[in-house]
Every structure is written in structure tokens, then in C-alpha cells.
Amino acid sequence: xxxxxxxxxxxxxxxxxxxxxxxxxxxxxxxxxxxxxxxxxxxxxxxxxxxxxxxxxxxxxxxxxxxxxxxxxxxxxxxxxxxxxxxxxxxxxxxxxxxxxxxxxxxxxxxxxxxxxxxxxxxxxxxxxxxxxxxxxxxxxxxxxxxxxxxxxxxxxxxxxxxxxxxxxxxxxxxxxxxxxxxxxxxxxxxxxxxxxxxxxxxxxxxxxxxxxxxxxxxxxxxxxxxxxxxxxxxxxxxxxxxxxxxxxxxxxxxxxxxxxxxxxxxxxxxxxxxxxxxxxxxxxxxxxxxxxxxxxxxxxxxxxxxxxxxxxxxxxxxxxxxxxxxxxxxxxxxxxxxxxxxx
Amino acid sequence: xxxxxxxxxxxxxxxxxxxxxxxxxxxxxxxxxxxxxxxxxxxxxxxxxxxxxxxxxxxxxxxxxxxxxxxxxxxxxxxxxxxxxxxxxxxxxxxxxxxxxxxxxxxxxxxxxxxxxxxxxxxxxxxxxxxxxxxxxxxxxxxxxxxxxxxxxxxxxxxxxxxxxxxxxxxxxxxxxxxxxxxxxxxxxxxxxxxxxxxxxxxxxxxxxxxxxxxxxxxxxxxxxxxxxxxxxxxxxxxxxxxxxxxxxxxxxxxxxxxxxxxxxxxxxxxxxxxxxxxxxxxxxxxxxxxxxxxxxxxxxxxxxxxxxxxxxxxxxxxxxxxxxxxxxxxxxxxxxxxxxxxxxxxxxxxxxxxxxxxxxxxxxxxxxxxxxxxxxxxxxxxxxxxxxxxxxxxxxxxxxxxxxxxxxxxxxxxxxxxxxxxxxxxxxxxxxxxxxxxxxxxxxxxxxxxxxxxxxxxxxxxxxxxxxxxxxxxxxxxxxxxxxxxxxxxxxxxxxxxxxxxxxxxxxxxxxxx
Numbered sequence: 001x002x003x004x005x006x007x008x009x010x011x012x013x014x015x016x017x018x019x020x021x022x023x024x025x026x027x028x029x030x031x032x033x034x035x036x037x038x039x040x041x042x043x044x045x046x047x048x049x050x051x052x053x054x055x056x057x058x059x060x061x062x063x064x065x066x067x068x069x070x071x072x073x074x075x076x077x078x079x080x081x082x083x084x085x086x087x088x089x090x091x092x093x094x095x096x097x098x099x100x101x102x103x104x105x106x107x108x109x110x111x112x113x114x115x116x117x118x119x120x121x122x123x124x125x126x127x128x129x130x131x132x133x134x135x136x137x138x139x140x141x142x143x144x145x146x147x148x149x150x151x152x153x154x155x156x157x158x159x160x161x162x163x164x165x166x167x168x169x170x171x172x173x174x175x176x177x178x179x180x181x182x183x184x185x186x187x188x189x190x191x192x193x194x195x196x197x198x199x200x201x202x203x204x205x206x207x208x209x210x211x212x213x214x215x216x217x218x219x220x221x222x223x224x225x226x227x228x229x230x231x232x233x234x235x236x237x238x239x240x241x242x243x244x245x246x247x248x249x250x251x252x253x254x255x256x257x258x259x260x261x262x263x264x265x266x267x268x269x270x271x272x273x274x275x276x277x278x279x280x281x282x283x284x285x286x287x288x289x290x291x292x293x294x295x296x297x298x299x300x301x302x303x304x305x306x307x308x309x310x311x312x313x314x315x316x317x318x319x320x321x322x323x324x325x326x327x328x329x330x331x332x333x334x335x336x337x338x339x340x341x342x343x344x
Numbered sequence: 345x346x347x348x349x350x351x352x353x354x355x356x357x358x359x360x361x362x363x364x365x366x367x368x369x370x371x372x373x374x375x376x377x378x379x380x381x382x383x384x385x386x387x388x389x390x391x392x393x394x395x396x397x398x399x400x401x402x403x404x405x406x407x408x409x410x411x412x413x414x415x416x417x418x419x420x421x422x423x424x425x426x427x428x429x430x431x432x433x434x435x436x437x438x439x440x441x442x443x444x445x446x447x448x449x450x451x452x453x454x455x456x457x458x459x460x461x462x463x464x465x466x467x468x469x470x471x472x473x474x475x476x477x478x479x480x481x482x483x484x485x486x487x488x489x490x491x492x493x494x495x496x497x498x499x500x501x502x503x504x505x506x507x508x509x510x511x512x513x514x515x516x517x518x519x520x521x522x523x524x525x526x527x528x529x530x531x532x533x534x535x536x537x538x539x540x541x542x543x544x545x546x547x548x549x550x551x552x553x554x555x556x557x558x559x560x561x562x563x564x565x566x567x568x569x570x571x572x573x574x575x576x577x578x579x580x581x582x583x584x585x586x587x588x589x590x591x592x593x594x595x596x597x598x599x600x601x602x603x604x605x606x607x608x609x610x611x612x613x614x615x616x617x618x619x620x621x622x623x624x625x626x627x628x629x630x631x632x633x634x635x636x637x638x639x640x641x642x643x644x645x646x647x648x649x650x651x652x653x654x655x656x657x658x659x660x661x662x663x664x665x666x667x668x669x670x671x672x673x674x675x676x677x678x679x680x681x682x683x684x685x686x687x688x689x690x691x692x693x694x695x696x697x698x699x700x701x702x703x704x705x706x707x708x709x710x711x712x713x714x715x716x717x718x719x720x721x722x723x724x725x726x727x728x729x730x731x732x733x734x735x736x737x738x739x740x741x742x743x744x745x746x747x748x749x750x751x752x753x754x755x756x757x758x759x760x761x762x763x764x765x766x767x768x769x770x771x772x773x774x775x776x777x778x779x780x781x782x783x784x785x786x787x788x789x790x791x792x793x794x795x796x797x798x799x800x801x802x803x804x805x806x807x808x809x810x811x812x813x814x815x816x817x818x819x820x821x822x823x824x825x826x827x828x829x830x831x832x833x834x835x836x837x838x839x840x841x842x843x844x845x846x847x848x849x850x851x852x853x854x855x856x857x858x859x
Binding site: 200201202205206208209211212213215216217218219220221222275279280332333 | 432433434437449450451452453454458462463464465467471472473500501
């Protein structure tokens with residue numbers, strides 16, 4: 001009588017969990033990632049089976065992962081943050097300057113300063129988007145240039161060199177704990193906390209609701225403005241953290257640091273199944289997307305593919321991910337429609 | 345303990361059920377337009393109250409005031425005897441009012457369960473959402489309502505009926521005392537309506553107050569115990585359902601003199617120009633056949649959602665149809681090809697001029713010449729002299745009031761925007777003109793001008809199909825009135841036979857329910 005799907009009774013909980021894993025959008029990217037690593041390793045075993053190879057595999061994508069997680073939170077609310085690369089550059093330079101201009105400042109204070117400034121810059125984005133009701137694409141395109149401009153004006157042709165930074169701080173970027181790079185550990189901890197928040201807390205679920213249908217969110221009486229503000233703040237703060245760690249990892253920071261990261265972060269999120277129209281996707285997906293993106297970049301030269309084609313492959317990956325999502329959505333809606341017709 | 349004098353004064357007389365919600369002489373206007381002159385209604389616990397009236401009678405405005413979407417300008421609003429004043433939907437919700445709109449507003453990407461509980465999910469003391477409890481509660485509500493909806497699936501792709509059930513589940517989980525259903529049955533099939541009614545009755549028996557807005561008299565009589573009629577933004581009457589009849593309700597709904605507001609000029613009616621035969625699109629309209637002759641204005645009446653605009657769009661070729669045919673003059677019109685329709689002399693002035701009819705940030709000139717750009721072009725280029733000439737001609741013929749022809753169209757008043765849209769299509773020199781709600785939202789003066797214009801065009805031999813939800817307009821302007829109800833043509837009247845009662849009846853009631 002009703003026009004709904006009736007699902008067969010749930011089987012064993014383990015069976016259900018396995019089923020969920022196989023149906024999850026993230027599974028596809030994990031398989032792709034494993035495939036890339038396997039192929040590259042077969043071609044050149046040191047890709048995985050060498051101390052440096054294993055370390056780089058984990059280390060290289062860690063910073064982008066932080067930025068991509070922040071970006072995904074914003075995209076889930078049906079917004080976008082193009083200024084993350086500029087925030088990263090500015091906070092990376094700030095980190096270096098603090099060590100040069102205020103020697104003896106505790107490392108933790110510098111880190112907090114970087115995160116704090118990032119959060120502030122994110123808040124500016126959020127306030128402009130939430131209160132001025134201007135599309136985030138335009139606002140953050142503006143702040144992309146403004147933040148970068150501040151960075152260029154401040155740094156000029158100066159740059160931070162590794163010798164300007166305390167050894168302990170540099171250790172954050174290169175050191176290991178229990179055989180794992182510290183950067184990777186930080187990135188994964190941030191990911192776990194943020195993903196848990198988005199899944200299990202009311203305010204986290206409301207981000208999805210807002211992205212799914214902003215007008216309905218208003219009708220539900222959700223605090224849309226506050227949530228959007230918070231999403232941009234978190235994205236800024238994570239970019240700030242990534243900026244600090246960028247300085248620690250690379251040592252050298254010029255005024256151009258982080259240029260183009262915004263597009264990589266958006267690409268990572270999209271590849272990871274975060275819908276650009278909001279409301280769909282997980283932070284896990286975005287994080288794995290970041291891993292896939294940068295690991296492919298490292299694997300392609302090993303496979304003997306020219307530089308030019310490497311970019312094209314990344315582009316194809318992004319388009320492929322979107323086409324896949326579209327196909328899945330079409331199949332899903334056709335299935336639901338059929339079920340409805342059958343029910344009548 | 346101090347005695348609350350106010351509360352005791354407002355207490356109902358002994359024996360009567362307390363009023364759950366009370367609106368009295370509520371007024372709401374938007375700029376110069378008064379949407380609600382005097383909204384009065386009293387809902388009691390354990391009762392299903394019907395609210396009926398023509399389109400534009402003020403029902404929706406009344407509902408939106410109750411829901412907290414609009415704030416009233418004047419009048420009283422009490423909830424269980426206490427005066428209230430809502431600024432937001434969150435407040436009305438917190439006060440125990442749930443509104444179920446015709447088109448439910450859900451989050452398509454989220455699960456059914458999340459949609460029910462969004463914003464107030466059950467959580468443990470660390471704030472972690474208790475998914476199990478949430479899911480169990482959703483299932484319990486569905487069981488109580490006697491429906492089977494998978495609580496884990498996303499709401500995308502659910503039928504309107506199921507979406508409404510989710511809205512009702514939401515209201516129940518909120519323990520809403522007052523439930524308002526704004527035309528909930530408009531998009532439902534017979535079985536689904538029955539299920540909804542069963543749910544509504546069980547909610548009534550739990551002691552909740554329900555308000556049911558509907559255009560279908562059979563449903564009102566089947567479900568409700570009291571009925572309130574509104575007309576032109578004002579309260580007309582409240583009657584127990586057993587003491588009234590369809591005839592009486594229709595009289596109350598239309599009961600006004602249809603004065604000759606719109607002087608229809610006599611025109612010579614010629615041969616068939618537009619012939620529509622058996623036009624069908626499953627679920628939207630069925631077997632629609634009619635003709636429009638040259639020099640004739642045919643009114644297409646009916647309630648909002650009866651499928652009139654859809655028929656017009658299908659004829660013009662913007663929407664598909666499955667079977668049937670459209671003939672223009674003596675040639676068949678190919679389906680799904682608005683370009684050809686325009687070339688053969690068909691013009692459609694759409695319902696929503698801001699979205700479908702005008703480019704608001706372009707100049708008046710550009711808008712008027714939008715549909716004739718091909719004809720204006722010389723050697724592939726459009727010369728502004730020719731463009732301006734054409735625009736000037738039509739702007740003066742239609743008496744468009746604008747500061748300048750190069751002013752942005754968005755700066756014009758609604759009535760003048762409507763004239764620009766008309767001008768745009770008249771510039772194509774059509775043989776058949778379809779106008780969809782030509783005077784919606786424009787002032788009385790401009791309205792009369794639009795009517796005069798249509799009348800003149802008919803006099804010059806144009807065939808006009810006028811879709812309108814305003815009964816006086818249809819009756820005043822049309823040589824012949826067609827009536828649609830739920831996708832079917834339910835009546836055809838000559839000018840002489842077209843009384844308000846007859847048209848309203850065809851638009852609302854099923855024949856077997858005529859009493």
C-alpha cells in the first residue's frame with residue numbers, strides 16, 4: 001500500500017557492516033590508492049620497500065590532508081573556501097618571522113599563533129559569506145588575493161630559511177614517533193576528531209542539513225549563520241596549522257608558499273566523494289582523496305609518464321570522480337523510482 | 345499562590361473544549377497589497393477544522409502567520425489562551441505548532457530518521473547522538489502511524505505522500521499540539537489520501553488540534569468536523585460540517601457581485617486557430633481537447649495546481665506530452681519545439697514573469713526585442729536604431745511607464761513589467777496568444793489596462809487563451825470558459841452560462857458529490 005522500499009530484515013550486524021563498507025563511496029578511492037601503490041611498487045620496489053619510500057608515502061600528503069579536511073567541511077555546507085592556500089602561505093611566513101623576530105618564543109606559542117591567525121582569517125571569510133550573503137566563491141576569491149597580497153607586501157623578496165628555525169621545531173616536520181612521521185600522526189588525529197564531530201554531534205549533522213537544503217534548514221530553525229561561520233573558521237584554523245607545519249617540514253618559506261593548494265584541496269574533496277553542491281560526503285573521503293592525489297603525482301614519474309601528462313591525469317581523476325558520482329546518483333534514483341512504481 | 349486573573353478571564357465556558365489556537369481579526373499587508381484583511385479562526389483540541397476559500401482568499405497568509413514565517417500587522421493571536429507573537433518558525437515550533445506544507449521541505453541527502461530529528465537529536469551527556477535511540481523512535485512513530493518507511497534511506501526520491509508522512513512524524517516527535525496541513529492531498533493518490541486521513545483521525549483522537557486546508561469538498565466533508573470559509577482576505581463564516589452543504593460553501597466562497605469590471609469589447613469570432621486534441625501527460629493532465637477561434641478569448645479557469653500552466657507549456661513545446669496533438673491553423677505543430685511554435689505564430693506569456701518572462705537586469709528595450717532579435721538583425725548584426733524603434737513602438741502601444749527605455753526592467757513596477765513581457769511577445773505578431781495569470785500581483789489600474797489590451801487584440805482577430813485563477817477576471821473577459829480540475833477538463837461554459845457557482849463547482853467538486 002505504501003509507496004516505499006521495504007528492505008529485507010537486517011542480517012547479522014557484521015554482515016551489515018561489511019555490506020556498508022562495500023557500498024561506501026570511500027571504498028572506491030581506497031582501492032584506487034592501493035592500485036597506484038602496488039603498480040608503482042612493482043615498477044620500482046623502493047617506492048614502498050625502503051625507509052625513505054615508506055616515509056614519503058605517509059608524509060607527503062599529510063599537509064594537504066589537513067587543508068582538504070577543512071575544505072570538505074566548508075563544501076559540505078554548500079560553500080567553498082578558495083583562500084586556504086593564501087592562509088597557509090601567510091601563516092607559514094608568520095611562523096618563520098616569529099622565530100626570527102622573537103627568538104626564544106616557546107614552540108607551542110608559535111603554533112597557536114599560526115592556528116589562531118588562520119582561524120581569524122577564516123572567520124573573516126565566514127562573516128562576509130554569512131552576513132553579506134554573497135556567494136562564497138566570490139568572497140574567498142577576493143580574500144585569496146588579499147591574503148596573498150598581504151603576504152607579498154610583508155615578505156617582499158625575503159624568505160625564511162631552514163637555518164632561521166629552531167632544530168626542535170624542524171623536528172616536528174621531519175621527526176618520527178613509533179616509526180610514523182609526526183606530521184602524519186597530527187593529520188590523522190585531526191581527521192579522526194573532525195570526522196567524529198561531523199558524524200556524531202548535532203552541530204556536525206546540521207552542517208550536512210544546511211548544505212543539503214539551506215532553505216529547509218531555515219525552516220527547521222537551525223542556526224545557519226553560526227554554523228557557516230564555524231565551518232569557515234575551522235577551515236582557516238586547519239590551513240593555519242598546515243602553514244605552521246609547512247614551515248617545519250620544508251624550512252624554506254617564500255611569499256609564494258601554498259599557491260594553488262586551494263585547487264588541490266577542492267580536488268581532493270571532490271575525488272573523495274564530497275559533493276560540490278553540499279550535503280554529501282565524508283571527511284575520510286576527502287582525506288583519502290588528498291592521499292590519492294599526491295601519491296599519483298609521485299607514482300607517475302616512476303611509471304615513466306611525462307610531466308605534462310601528470311597534470312592531465314589529475315584532471316581526468318577529478319572529472320572521473322564527478323562522472324562516477326553522477327552515474328551512481330542516477331542509478332540510485334532510477335532504482336528508487338522503480339521501487340516506487342512497483343509499490344503502487 | 346497568586347491567582348492569575350488574566351488566565352481565568354480567558355478560560356472557556358464550562359463544558360466547552362478549550363481553544364488550542366485562536367486568531368481574531370488578524371491583518372497582514374505587503375506594501376500596498378493587503379493579503380489578509382481580517383483573519384479569524386479558532387481551533388479546538390480533538391477536532392479537525394477545515395479552511396476553504398478561493399485562490400488568494402488569504403489562507404496561505406494565515407497559515408504563514410501561525411507558522412511564524414510572517415508577523416501580523418494587527419489583530420490577536422492566542423495559543424491555549426495565552427497571547428503569542430512569533431518572530432521565527434523556531435518559536436512556533438517550540439510552542440507546539442507544526443505545519444505540513446503542500447511541498448514538504450526535507451533534506452534530500454539525509455536519512456529519513458535524521459530528517460525527523462534534525463536539530464534535536466537524542467544525545468548522551470557528551471552530546472553524542474544516540475543513533476540507535478533515534479532510529480528506534482522513528483520506527484515507533486511509523487508503527488503508530490501504520491506505515492512502513494525505511495528509516496535509514498535518504499529522503500531523495502520519496503513520493504510526496506511519504507514525505508508528508510515524514511513531516512507528520514516530525515510533528516509527532518515534537519509532540520505538536522496544533523497541526524496545520526496546507527493542501528496536503530493535492531499531490532496524493534486515492535490510497536495515499538486514505539492513509540493520510542487515517543493518520544489525521546488518530547491524531548485527532550489523541551486530542552490534538554488539526555487544521556486542514558483543501559480545495560476538495562468531498563475530503564472536507566469526509567474528514568473535518570468544522571469548516572471556516574475565507575474570501576478576499578476576510579473571514580466569512582465558521583459552521584459545523586453537519587449543518588452545511590457544498591452549495592452553501594460554494595456560495596460563501598464566491599458570494600460577491602461579479603460586476604462588469606472588465607469591459608469586454610465585442611469581437612468577430614472566426615474559424616478555429618488553435619486546436620488541441622487529446623493532449624495527455626501521465627500524472628499531469630489527461631485527454632485535454634479544446635479549440636480557440638480567432639477573435640475569441642477563451643478563459644481557462646481552475647485552482648492552482650489543476651494543470652493549466654502545464655497544458656500551456658506543453659502546447660508551446662517547452663514541456664513534453666505523451667499523446668494527443670496540437671494544430672495551429674491547418675498545420676500540426678511538432679511537439680517539444682518552441683522555436684517552430686514561435687515561427688508559426690504562437691506566443692506564451694508565462695505565469696512567473698520574473699523568472700521565465702524577463703531578464704530583469706537588462707533594459708526595457710532589450711526585453712521587448714528579445715523574441716524578435718532574429719527579425720531585427722541585418723547581416724547578422726542588430727543595429728540599435730532598429731532595436732530602439734521596435735521597442736518604442738511597443739512601449740507606447742502598451743503605455744509602459746518607465747523613466748527611460750534603457751532603464752533596467754527590474755526597476756519597473758509589477759504591472760509595467762507585465763506589459764513589457766506582453767510587448768515582447770506581441771512584437772512577434774502572434775496569431776495565438778496564451779497568457780498565464782496575466783494580472784497576478786499587479787495593481788487594479790494596470791489590471792484594467794491589461795484587460796483592455798487583451799480585449800483589443802481579440803478585436804483585431806487574435807485568438808487568446810487566458811489562464812487565470814481569478815474568477816471575476818475569467819468571467820469578465822472570456823467568451824468561453826474552460827475549467828480544469830486535477831488534470832482533467834471538467835467544464836466548458838459559454839459566456840452566458842458561466843456563473844461563478846457553476847465554474848467554482850467544476851473546479852472543485854466531483855459530480856457525484858454535488859448535493
